[in-house]
Amino acid sequence: MKSSNRKIIISCAVTGSTHTPTMSEYLPLTPEQIAKQSIEAAEAGAAIIHLHARDPSDGRPTPDPAVYRQFVPVIAAATDAVINITTGGSTRMTMGERLAYPMEAAPEMCSLNMGSMNFSIHRVAERISSWKYEWEREYLQGMEDRVFRNTFKDISQILDEMGRQGTRFEFECYDVGHLYNLAYFADQGLVKPPFFIQSIFGILGGLGADPENLTLMRMTADRLFGRDAYLLSVLGAGRHQLPFVTMGALMGGNVRVGLEDSIYISKGVQAKTSAEQVRKIRGILEALSLEIATPDEAREMLKLKGRDKVSL
Numbered sequence: 001m002k003s004s005n006r007k008i009i010i011s012c013a014v015t016g017s018t019h020t021p022t023m024s025e026y027l028p029l030t031p032e033q034i035a036k037q038s039i040e041a042a043e044a045g046a047a048i049i050h051l052h053a054r055d056p057s058d059g060r061p062t063p064d065p066a067v068y069r070q071f072v073p074v075i076a077a078a079t080d081a082v083i084n085i086t087t088g089g090s091t092r093m094t095m096g097e098r099l100a101y102p103m104e105a106a107p108e109m110c111s112l113n114m115g116s117m118n119f120s121i122h123r124v125a126e127r128i129s130s131w132k133y134e135w136e137r138e139y140l141q142g143m144e145d146r147v148f149r150n151t152f153k154d155i156s157q158i159l160d161e162m163g164r165q166g167t168r169f170e171f172e173c174y175d176v177g178h179l180y181n182l183a184y185f186a187d188q189g190l191v192k193p194p195f196f197i198q199s200i201f202g203i204l205g206g207l208g209a210d211p212e213n214l215t216l217m218r219m220t221a222d223r224l225f226g227r228d229a230y231l232l233s234v235l236g237a238g239r240h241q242l243p244f245v246t247m248g249a250l251m252g253g254n255v256r257v258g259l260e261d262s263i264y265i266s267k268g269v270q271a272k273t274s275a276e277q278v279r280k281i282r283g284i285l286e287a288l289s290l291e292i293a294t295p296d297e298a299r300e301m302l303k304l305k306g307r308d309k310v311s312l
Contacts, residue, residue, distance in 0.1 A: 007293035008285055009254040009301065011170070011198075011233060012046035014038050014274045015054060016260025017061035017090035018121060020136040022128055024263040026272045029059035031070035035078075038071070040275035041258070042079035045282040047298035049075060050084040050111060050170065050258065053101070058133045061090040063097035065104050072105065076312045080295045082304060083312065084109040084170055087158050091119065091146045095154060099161060106165040106311045108304040111198070112150075112158055114171055114178035118205035119148045155181070159190045166305040170233075172198045174206030176220055183224040193229035196302050197221055198256060201244055202237035209240035211247060218251055231301060238262050241277070246284055254293075257281050 014037045015028050028034045031053075038049045053067040054060065068085075076083060085107045089098040102110050120143035131137050162169075169191070171182050185191050199217045202209035207217070214234065221230055233256055234248025235241075241262035245255040257277040265271035265280060282292055299306065 006252075007291045007297055007301075008249055009048060009231070009233065009293045009298045010046045010278060010282065011048040011050055011084070011254070011256040011258075012038075012041040012274050012278050013050035013256060013258035013260035014041060015052050016258075017052050017088075019259065019263055020133075020140060021059040022130070022132045022136050023124065024259065024270050026270060027059070027259055027263065029054045030056040031067060031074075035071040035074040037259075037274050038075045038081075039078045040273055041278050042075075042081040042295075044275040044278035045292050046081060046278045047293050047295045048082040048084050048109065048170075049079070050086065050256070050260070052086050052089070052260070058135060060133070060135050060139070061093075063089050063093050063100055065101040068101040068105070073312050076307070080307065082109055082295055082298055083107050083310075084111060086111045087162070088113050088148070088172070091143070091148045095157065099158065102162060102167070103165075104311065106309075107167055108299070108307065108310060109170055109196075109302070110158075110162055110167050111170040111172055112155065113148060114150070114155065114173050114181045115175070116147060116149050116151055117174055119174075120144055120146075120204050123204075152181070152184075155185065156190065159185060163190070166309060168196070168302060168304055170196050170198045172200055173217070174200045174203060176207070176216060179217065179220050179224055186225070193225065194301070194303060195225060195230040196233065197230050198233045198235055199248075199253075200235045200237070202240040209236050209244050214244070214248060214251065218253075235261055239264065239267070242281060242284070245281060249285055249290060250288070255281055255285070
C-alpha cells in the first residue's frame with residue numbers, strides 16, 4: 001500500500017451483536033432502522049457497510065435470512081456502497097446459522113474473524129440496574145464464560161464456501177497471532193492478496209488500544225505479507241474509536257467506525273447515528289489533507305467482484 005496519493009476507505013458497522021438496546025437508545029434494531037442508518041452512513045462517506053441482523057421484536061442478534069432480506073436489498077437499492085455481511089454473527093450462533101445468509105446473498109465482502117478467542121464486555125452489566133429487555137442481562141453476563149469459536153477448520157470452511165462465490169473478506173485480526181493465521185491460509189493458497197486486514201484494538205480478550213500495539217500489527221503485517229499485498233484498516237473499540245483510527249490513518253491505514261464499535265461520538269456523549277461518526281472521522285481525515293475513497297474506488301483497491309455479481 002503506497003503512502004502517497006492514496007485514498008482512505010471508511011467502513012461503517014452500524015449495529016453488530018455486542019451492544020444491547022439498554023446501552024443506547026440510538027442502536028438500530030429493526031430492519032427499517034438498520035437500513036436507514038446504513039444509507040445515511042453511505043451518504044456521509046462510508047464506502048463499506050458492515051452488517052449484522054437483529055430480531056426486530058427485542059433487538060437480540062439473529063442470523064435469520066428472513067430478517068436480513070428486509071434491509072439488505074433496501075440498502076443495495078439506495079446506495080452503491082460495498083455491502084459486507086458478517087460471518088461472525090455472535091458467540092451463540094452455530095456455523096450453519098452464521099453462514100446462512102452470506103451463502104444466500106453471495107456478497108462482495110464478508111467479515112472473517114481469524115481465530116478463536118475470548119471476547120467479552122461482561123463488566124458493562126455491573127453498571128446497569130434497569131434493562132429494556134430481560135435477555136440483555138444474561139447475554140452480557142454470559143460473555144464471561146463464552147468463547148468466540150473460529151478454528152482452523154471453521155475458517156477453512158468459510159474461505160471455501162464463500163470463496164467459491166467470489167466473495168472476498170474483511171480479515172478481523174484481534175491479535176498478532178491472527179496475522180500469522182492469515183499468513184498460514186495464504187501459504188495454503190486459500191486466500192490471495194490484496195488482503196483487507198481489519199486490525200481491532202480495545203476489546204477484552206484481544207490487543208489493547210495502545211499505540212505500540214498498532215505499530216506491532218503494522219510491522220508484523222509488513223513482514224508477513226509485504227506492504228503492497230495488503231490494506232490495513234483500524235478499529236478502536238469504545239472510547240478509543242476516533243483517536244485510534246485517526247492514528248491508523250496517519251500510519252497509512254484505512255478506518256472503521258459505527259455503533260457496533262462505539263456508541264459514543266465524544267466523551268460521555270452518545271452518537272445518535274453511525275453516520276454522525278462517519279461525518280466526524282471524515283472531517284478529521286480531510287482536515288489532514290487525506291482523501292476519502294468512493295465505493296467504486298474501494299472495489300478497485302480490494303479487487304472485489306462488483307455489485308452485479310451478488311444475489312442481494
